[in-house]
Amino acid sequence: MAGSPFIESLRAEIRVRGYSLRTEKTYIFWIKRFILFHGKRHPRDMGPEEIKAFLSWLAVSRHVAVNTQKVALNALVFLYQKVMHRQLGELGFQPARKQRRLPVVLTPEEVFKIINQLSDRNQLVIQMLYGSGLRISECLRLRVQDICFSSLAVTVKDGKGNKDRITLLSKHLVAPLQEMVNLALAVQKTDNEQGLGPSLPDALGRKYPNAFRSPGWMYIFPSSTLCPHPLTGxxxxxxxxxxxxxxxxxxxxxxxxxxxKISCHTFRHSFATHLLQSGCDIRTVQELLGHNDVSTTQIYTHVIGQHFAGTTSPLDRFQLLK
Incomplete structure (x- = not known):
């Protein structure tokens, strides 16, 4: 199926619409899963009933999370409504169970204990995740022009949901980040001497053929090796x-x-939680994280117990009776 005319035409349609590479990979993955689930039948020979069966199978047999089922649904809606121009109507599939799981959050002491086990570039990346509330993909995609040292600001371009936002830069990271920028620019200079440079977004390279020589477009955390551009080759x-x-x-x-259970995302969770614990307004935290809805940010109030609004355990009342 990989490299089939249908999949390649689907890939081309996704790219024409300007979707991110991550979205492209995700949509193609779920569309392939859908086709394989139905014995490699072509999507044109299937419709709402087959979609309903597939999504219900994900919930009932595979026990996927609700967000995973939503992503699969989005991929199939894109295929049928955007590409094949077929309306699906009400599908009526079995929804995945909506489970609220509290995120794992570290204490400040645990954060610094882990950070102290790291060094150089790896330490700086984790410090950026915690200090600015970044996702790991957002941090590694930062370019020189995305950092404003004078105003201590980080601009996240094309984040989750194709959104841009501005978040904080810790003053403690200014010096090490400037050093990392200098190292990255040295790499760019060497690449430029060979007529090469950083990968550029969308059609920027065609519009501005020398953009790869501009310091602003260099990645702060570049790969150690060269590779073919995923779109242009x-x-x-x-x-x-x-x-x-x-x-x-x-x-x-x-x-x-x-x-x-700690991952890179744990430091983003810890960033939000520690800001709220320090008295930061939840709307500000919402903006810094780039959440569309404040209800998404409110999960952190459960982590720190703010939703209790001062309520004490009934067992503690026995102390008052003594």
Missing amino acids: ELCRHHLHDTVIRKALQAAVRASDIRK
Whole structure:
């Protein structure tokens, strides 16, 4: 199925509409799963009933999370309504169980214990996740022009939901981040001498052929190797792959002997929780995280117990009777 005319035409349609590469991979993954589930039948020979069966199977047999089922639904809606121009109507599938899971959050002491197990670039990345509330993909895609050292601001371009936002930059990271920028620009200079440079978004490279020489477009955390551009095939330097940081983080967690399920995203959760604990307004935290709805941000009030509004355990009342 990989490389089939249908899949390649679908890929082309996604790219024409300007969707991100991550969305492209996700949509194609779920559409392939849908086709395989129905014995490799072509989507044109299927419709609402087959979609309903597939989505219900994900919920009942695979026990996927509600958000996973939603992503699969979005992929199939895109296929049928945007590409094949067929309206699906009411599907009536079995919804996945909506489970509210509280995010794992570290204490400030645990954050610094883990950070101290890291060094150089890996330490700086984790510090950025915690200090600015970034997702790992957002951090590694930062370019030189996205950092404003004078106003201590980080601009996140094309974040989740294709949104831009501005978040905080810790003053403690100014010096190490400037050093990292200088190292990245040195890499860019070497690449430029060979007529190469950083990968560029969308059609920017065609519109501005020399943009790869501009310092502003250089990744702050560049990959150590060159690779073909995923869209154009031209040789370029992409940003560091997230698996490099994830592996370094897991080693640091083991060394710190903290027995929590910790990932790169844990530091974003900790950023939000610690801001709320310090008295920061929830709307401000919402903006810094880039959440569309404040209800998404409110999960952190449950982590710190703010939703109790001062309520005490009934057992504590026995203290008053003594």
